[in-house]
Amino acid sequence: MQEQARELTHVSNLYHTAPQARLAKKLVEAAAPWASRAFFCNSGTEANEAAIKFARKFAKVSRGVDPYDAGVPASAAPYKLLSFDNCFHGRTLGALALTYKVQYKTPFEPIMPGVRGLCFFFFIFLI
Secondary structure (H helix, E strand, O other): OHHHHHHOOOOOOOOOOHHHHHHHHHHHHHHOOOOOOOOOOOOHHHHHHHHHHHHHHHHHHHOOOOOOOOOOOHHHOOOOEEEEOOOOOOOOHHHHHHOOOHHHHHHHOOOOOOEEEEOOOOOOOOO
């Protein structure tokens, strides 16, 4: 920790660092072929907001819709998202729409439409 503190303790994602570039390369190599870039965030909420944006843009592009054409109707590409109950996704408006607790959402309605919550079940099998 002392060695790293002498070099760099923290830097905003606005700037690139050599360790960040090395990590991005490793992540992309591990995720190949479906990922060609890494996107670093400062928080989980910021990561969820980015994921919402990436998913919506991907949906448009995969349907042949120009995501930069403001004249395209919203119905031209899918916009619905799924999230799981009992999960907290953040307090920004997009992430809040994915959060299951109604009492978190109510004061800020209307929130982003098109989100459906699903129950997440997992089982542990002991043999």
